[in-house]
Amino acid sequence: MPKTASVELDHALEPFVLALDVGSTASRGGLYDAAGRPVRGLRHKVPHQFRTASDGTSEIDPDAVLAEVAEVITEVTGRLPGRRRIAGVALDTFASSLVGVDDDGAPLTPCYTYADSRCAPQLRQLRGELDEAAVQQRTGTRLHTSYLPPRLRWLRETAPDTFARAARWLSLGEYVHLRLLGTTAVGTSTAAWTGMLDRRAGAWDAEMLTAAGVDAGHLSEIRDPDRPLRDDGRAGRRWPALTGAAWFPVITDGFASNIGAGAGDESVIAAAAATSGAMRVVLHGHPDTIPPGLWCYRVDASRTLLGGALNDVGRVVSWLEDTLRLDQDGLAVDREAALLAPPDDGAPVVLPYLTGERSTGWAGGARALFADVTAATTPTLLYRGALEGVALTYARVAEQLQQAGGRAHRIAASGRVTADHPAWLQVLADALGAPVEHVTMKRTTLHGTALIALEVLAPDVPRAPVETGRTYVPVAGRTEYYATRRTRYQQLYEAVVAPTG
Structure with a gap:
């Protein structure tokens, strides 16, 4: 098979995957065939940027990103002939994002990004309380402002009313799924990037939950990529090409980038x-x-x-x-x-x-x-x-x-x-x-996101070399x-x- 170049729709192999990527500078997406090749002319991109400030602020509006992802889906599926169907939707995002939502799933906070460092004082507290070497061996992560334990503690200390009202704490990708599908789960890689996952057991780590001030009920069910979500019908009604599609738990861009390269x-x-x-x-x-x-x-x-x-x-x-x-x-x-x-x-x-x-x-x-x-x-x-x-x-x-x-x-x-x-x-x-x-190859992260979904949807189809x-x-x-x-x-x-x- 030739190396991974784009393919015309008429020569593409089914099943198709719609890959979506929410990065630091844009939300983008494109259609991929069963061989992992991008389908020519079926991609879209919406630029954005983080809101930053000198105090360490790094945020983005979760509803703005939701609208961007919806625009990408609309643009790509709108160019697809009516007889064609998409078998799966796979989403990756930048890692270590956080959105607090209420009982109805409405956001109570902006999306805090991996680059937000306002929790530095809380990080120092945690380093004084915990054995960092033991934490790293158990969770796979050091104590750092990029991860969620110090960020959640910062919110608990600086915005106690908001913290108390939050019914759930989600990554940005989980929030997108919740609003588009009516359900959500956290992909294993996304959970790992929180700094709160027991890397051997694949479950939330009790010590880190306590350090962050939350319990497992505030977080989503953890799912490996081979356990997709199903929408409650709203996504299929909005985008007929996605009727019956499997929606894969959100993964992190680093994992996708490796696979795509x-x-x-x-x-x-x-x-x-x-x-x-x-x-x-x-x-x-x-x-x-x-x-x-x-x-x-x-x-x-x-x-x-x-x-x-x-x-x-x-x-x-x-x-x-x-x-x-x-x-x-x-x-x-x-x-x-x-x-x-x-x-x-x-x-x-x-x-x-x-x-x-x-x-x-x-x-x-x-x-x-x-x-x-x-x-x-x-x-x-x-x-x-x-x-x-x-x-x-x-x-x-x-x-x-x-x-x-x-x-x-x-x-x-x-x-x-x-x-x-x-x-x-x-x-x-x-x-x-x-x-x-x-x-x-361009857009290796999108490519990897599609390939991870194809491991489930088309495991026996040979992939085009990179x-x-x-x-x-x-x-x-x-x-x-x-x-x-x-x-x-x-x-x-x-x-x-x-x-x-």
Whole structure:
């Protein structure tokens, strides 16, 4: 079968899946056939943005997102000939979202996103009360403002009336399902990203519920992807093409991204590189011990997503371009040439923490550091050094991934940075000491969301291979250079970042 390119409707294989993705910048969706190929002309996108403020606020209106998802469904199904039916609807969203609703399912709060950090004081309380190492081994997550225990405690302390009125606490995807279908459940991966799931048992963790101030009755039933929902008839009446469709429990975008990039088992590590980034591997089973720098999310009864997240990847590229004015004042830098050139000892060693660190040190107060800058340091060397620093943050995650999951045969890289700056993948391959395959397929998260549904709807249909481009192989002779860089990076990290906590 050819690699995953779009297919005309008349040549598409049934059953069809409508995949929906609520991301940080837009809600989007598209139709996929049984081979996992996007059906040409049947997709739609509605941009949005979070409401942010200097106090750490990061919110979005859940009803606005509900309207966006409905618009996507209307646009896609409206272009589908009347005789065609969609067998399943699969939804992924950004992780660690939270909406409080009343007894009627009406929202009492905005949707708080993973980036809302107003619960930092409550996080400090929890770190003083709980054994964080034990929490991580049990739930797969560290204590962090991205997760729900400190956020729920913050709401209980700062908005007690609202907290008391909340009948249920839902993720954004659960809220969308509740309003469209009249019922809802939480997908296992979405539950894992709350920081309150016992990763071995697949049930809500009692200690974390107590720490958050809620009980299991305030949360939804947990369902693996193979247990879809059925609507009460309202969705089928609104969109006839969805009559009888299975609605799959909402999953998280990280899980979908791995599957969509072709990294569905231990043989492939996915390296995602957009504004932020991650390295993740799907493991069969649930590991006994998790390295301290990583998270470990149960995604269903038999699979785990192990990995680490990086705050600053594309954000570093944008900052460099804006701050160094690389295209202005006669200082134009050929980015691709700079990244493909042999390493230069004159490049500074850079800790690229513009907005703090998640994996591997979880130092939220970390800030960027340019070291070993001299009068001879040029904009090209600054650029090269910073992008080497980003690659080394991936290498730190990869080292811990290997401890827990073994060495993967392939590394599959995808995302905006890889599309805009493919030469950076040579730097990444050299820093990792492993080949890096460029996944050129667009919308890998949507693709993965469709594939997870197709595991249930069309398990025996062969899937189209993922589109890939060049494989970047480590250049002989650069091993010592990057080993020296890693040592210097660690010295700087221990001296400057680690004490910030």
